[in-house]
Amino acid sequence: MRVPSGVPGVDFGIEAVRGSFPEELEISPLRHPIDATVRLPGSKSITNRALLVAALAEGTSRIENPLFSDDPFWLMQALVKLGFEVRVSEEGAVEVSGRGGRIPAPSADLFVGNAGTVARFLPPALALGTGPYRVDGTPRMRERPVAELVEALRALGARVDCEGGRFPIVVRGGTLRGGAELAVPGERSSQFLSGLLISAPCLPCGLTLRPAGNLVSRPYVDITVQVMRAFGAAVEEDPTRTAFRVAPTTYQPTTYHVEPDASAASYFLAAAALTGGRIRIPGLGRSSPQGDVAFADVLRRMGCRVDISKNHMSVQGPRRLRGVEADMNAISDTMMTLAAIAPFASTPTLIKNVAHTRLQETDRLSAVAAELSRLGIQVYETHDSLRIIPGKIRPAAIRTYGDHRIAMAFALVGLRVRGVRIVDPGCVTKTLPGYFELLGGLGRGG
Structure with a gap:
């Protein structure tokens, strides 16, 4: 390992x-x-969302009571390989210095273990950089679906190489189309929608996302929105809960306590x-x-x-x-x-x-x-x-x-x-x- x-x-x-x-x-x-x-x-789910949002913010954020286990470790390592400054204080808080939606490293080879949140949250953020960025994981991760996320990224203008709808995938950024409206399939995982939501404020004209089909594990999307708002993102959900409208903005650094x-x-x-x-x-x-x-x-x-x-x-x-x-x-x-x-x-x-x-x-x-x-x-x-x-x-x-x-x-x-x-x-x-x-x-x- x-x-x-x-x-x-x-x-x-x-x-x-x-x-x-x-x-x-x-x-x-x-x-x-x-x-x-x-x-x-x-919470693992909250820790990983807060780590990535902090990396996309402009300035240094402090994440208190984070989870230290395999999945957050893979994400922190990935952030370091991407050129972000990540450190852990003596009190056990994680400090992340964000770059305002920019990815410092022009390329990277990222291994994410079997961490589904890391594997699905990183590619939309990587599309904000230049690339190539390669994302791979364990043999089981190579069996887990990612095709829906790949297609969504391609629709936004990212160049993504993916064989058979499975990992490993290679992401190259480009001129991403902001202001678009995307339907994101959610029958197999809510993580595709969450990953796109997290990076949406960094697009030039924002993004509107509509869950397509039966969205599984809906509460995890609600967690995503809550963390985004804590860092200053403007996310509006329509009254029927069938669309998320994310305005273009720069995430603000903050101190975030993980429950x-x-x-x-x-x-x-x-x-x-x-x-x-x-x-x-x-x-x-x-x-x-x-x-x-x-x-x-x-x-x-x-x-x-x-x-x-x-x-x-x-x-x-x-x-x-x-x-x-x-x-x-x-x-x-x-x-x-x-x-x-x-x-x-x-x-x-x-x-x-x-x-x-x-x-x-x-x-x-x-x-x-x-x-x-x-x-x-x-x-x-x-x-x-x-x-x-x-x-x-x-x-x-x-x-x-x-x-x-x-x-x-x-x-x-x-x-x-x-x-x-x-x-x-x-x-x-x-x-x-x-x-x-x-x-x-x-x-x-x-």
């Missing part, structure tokens, strides 16, 4: 961190219901639900733009007591969960969390409208179905859904497919069942390197 490097103040020991994990990790069941407060690091990661919070909220205990998550509540805070409402329907204030949330688990039917399209990163606790419910659970998860870090629908079956659970898989039948769980070694969310979700099963082992637990470094320490701390009161 290639290791990010070159950012002052950061120890980029990703390889060393992964190497500190065993090949297989057995989860210790909890002896009693949990009662803990969990303080989570910053805790709502996707990561889902595992700890689910742990409370699973054990009949209580979890409190400070810094995350109704004011959050992150769609995954809605996972708490799924737990409410399963019988949990949920309390959410502006910047705080807590979940108290019931004596026994009940199954639910849940459309997880908008919050699909928590689909695996629900699937992992569904076998413990009193009735079946139906997870639906998540076909796009087959195109993520792994084919998540098939992977979840396979691992539930490995645990002895009956599951019915369609092209976009899973129906999970509660039953007796047998010990098993869970394959993770290199997918951090598979590892983190299925570790929850081990809180109730002895003999559950996670293969390749080090894959959690993608978004939450300290996950297993946090999970182990639940038995000690957080």
